[in-house]
Amino acid sequence: MNRVVAKQFSFRQYDRLKTILDNPFEGIMAIDNTGTIFFINSFFLEILNYTENDVLDKKIWDIIPNCRLFETVGQGYSIWGETLKINAREFLVARFPLKIDGQIIGAMVKTLFPDQTIAKEIAQKLARPGKPESTVRTLCTCLDIMGETPPMLYVKKLARKASRTSSTLLITGESGTGKEIVAQAIHTRSVRREGPFISVNCGAIPENLLESELFGYVEGAFTGAKKGGNPGKFELADTGTILLDEIGDMPHYMQVKLLRVLQEREVWRIGATSPTKLDVRVIASTHMDLKQLVKEKKFREDLYYRLNVLEINMPPLRDRVEDLPLLVDALITRINSRIGADAKGITPESLKIMKAYYWPGNVRELENILEQAINWSQDSIIDIRNIPIKPWENGCDSGNSTVIESQSFRSHISDTERDMILHVLEQTNGNKAKAARLLNMQRSVLYRKMEKLNIM
Numbered sequence: 038m039n040r041v042v043a044k045q046f047s048f049r050q051y052d053r054l055k056t057i058l059d060n061p062f063e064g065i066m067a068i069d070n071t072g073t074i075f076f077i078n079s080f081f082l083e084i085l086n087y088t089e090n091d092v093l094d095k096k097i098w099d100i101i102p103n104c105r106l107f108e109t110v111g112q113g114y115s116i117w118g119e120t121l122k123i124n125a126r127e128f129l130v131a132r133f134p135l136k137i138d139g140q141i142i143g144a145m146v147k148t149l150f151p152d153q154t155i156a157k158e159i160a161q162k163l164a165r166p167g168k169p170e171s172t173v174r175t176l177c178t179c180l181d182i183m184g185e186t187p188p189m190l191y192v193k194k195l196a197r198k199a200s201r202t203s204s205t206l207l208i209t210g211e212s213g214t215g216k217e218i219v220a221q222a223i224h225t226r227s228v229r230r231e232g233p234f235i236s237v238n239c240g241a242i243p244e245n246l247l248e249s250e251l252f253g254y255v256e257g258a259f260t261g262a263k264k265g266g267n268p269g270k271f272e273l274a275d276t277g278t279i280l281l282d283e284i285g286d287m288p289h290y291m292q293v294k295l296l297r298v299l300q301e302r303e304v305w306r307i308g309a310t311s312p313t314k315l316d317v318r319v320i321a322s323t324h325m326d327l328k329q330l331v332k333e334k335k336f337r338e339d340l341y342y343r344l345n346v347l348e349i350n351m352p353p354l355r356d357r358v359e360d361l362p363l364l365v366d367a368l369i370t371r372i373n374s375r376i377g378a379d380a381k382g383i384t385p386e387s388l389k390i391m392k393a394y395y396w397p398g399n400v401r402e403l404e405n406i407l408e409q410a411i412n413w414s415q416d417s418i419i420d421i422r423n424i425p426i427k428p429w430e431n432g433c434d435s436g437n438s439t440v441i442e443s444q445s446f447r448s449h450i451s452d453t454e455r456d457m458i459l460h461v462l463e464q465t466n467g468n469k470a471k472a473a474r475l476l477n478m479q480r481s482v483l484y485r486k487m488e489k490l491n492i493m
């Protein structure tokens with residue numbers, strides 16, 4: 038190998054090593070035998086809120102006074118599972134000596150988990166070997182949010198940040214992008230995790246019932262009111278989190294009432310003479326453009342700003358197709374265990390089609406197509422071309438979503454949704470409850486979609 042090649046090779050190697058060490062999932066830092074920091078990765082820099090220049094060549098005790106890494110240089114052995122607190126965040130870490138030819142030349146510290154919540158989730162999993170996930174917990178955690186592309190890593194980062202407070206949060210994004218699972222994950226890693234998580238689909242509840250559903254009523258409030266009254270979803274979510282899904286569908290008069298709840302932190306049951314105090318975190322989600330609705334005077338501006346204290350925007354699947362292999366693997370495992378199949382993967386042709394398709398129904402549609410393909414395939418390596426309705430053949434330039442006019446794009450989404458729903462209804466002989474299950478959506482959502490798409 039000549040010197041130039043050797044140099045290039047080592048540069049490449051260096052880049053690769055740096056990528057490994059700079060990954061966003063673990064913190065790594067190393068000191069020499071005088072306690073001087075000679076390596077720190079971006080994970081730790083972000084937690085410390087420092088740049089490399091602030092830290093490199095400084096003594097470890099000046100940067101993280103409570104870090105016992107320098108002790109490792111003297112001790113010469115590793116310590117696992119110690120807690121390290123940096124800027125009010127706690128990490129489980131390991132520290133161990135670095136040796137060359139048996140001589141200690143320094144020590145390094147690394148985090149064992151990205152944070153304590155994930156550590157606890159994994160500990161729980163280990164404590165219950167062999168138990169199917171569904172019996173361990175029903176709500177999603179951050180581990181259930183699949184995706185390693187930059188937009189998804191950003192979503193997870195925002196979700197972690199949002200879980201540290203109880204601020205009102207708005208999650209936006211197309212249908213099926215995972216808004217509900219992110220809301221659940223934020224709840225399950227927040228201090229409210231022991232409290233309830235209540236999800237309300239504002240668009241699926243008939244307008245005349247919405248107020249009593251959300252705020253409850255007292256005995257005798259109206260004919261047919263239950264004896265003793267009934268608590269609303271807000272009261273049921275007390276000490277926990279309420280997810281107001283499809284907030285864009287909330288009628289105007291209810292927007293006023295919701296604004297009052299957010300401001301006063303109390304609800305008035307229908308017919309009540311005094312309010313009930315609440316301790317609820319509100320997360321709202323929508324696939325609509327709320328700003329546009331505000332402009333069109335269909336959504337109150339003051340409510341929009343109350344809800345949008347924090348915002349997480351879920352990227353559509355077409356913008357993160359590099360996540361497809363990971364999603365496909367994970368979803369196949371999920372579907373296998375749900376329907377008792379044994380699919381192992383997909384053909385390269387399927388992946389090619391998937392990467393070119395623009396996924397109007399996002400991950401929900403992907404899951405549905407995979408489940409259909411598993412049912413139609415003879416082999417354990419499934420081919421999505423085997424399914425009867427092939428939405429990617431709908432005559433659109435699937436490879437380049439940006440050239441699609443927004444109107445035709447929307448109508449294409451509706452066509453695809455209509456085809457999917459009709460196909461599943463055919464499979465279930467018109468049984469809507471079964472169809473909703475197959476489509477992985479609430480029955481009320483299916484009814485709403487059927488009404489919108491004129492499916493009788």
Ligand SMILES: Nc1ncnc2c1ncn2[C@@H]1O[C@H](COP(=O)(O)OP(=O)(O)OP(=O)(O)O)[C@@H](O)[C@H]1O
Pocket residue numbers: 181182183184210211212213214215216217218219282323324400401404477
């Ligand atoms: N990143 C993801 N990782 C794993 N599963 C996902 C992801 N995104 C979505 N899903 C799955 O897709 C389905 C739809 O997700 P979810 O209900 O959270 O979407 P949504 O954005 O709230 O949809 P809608 O607006 O229609 O209510 C669920 O089965 C969910 O588990």
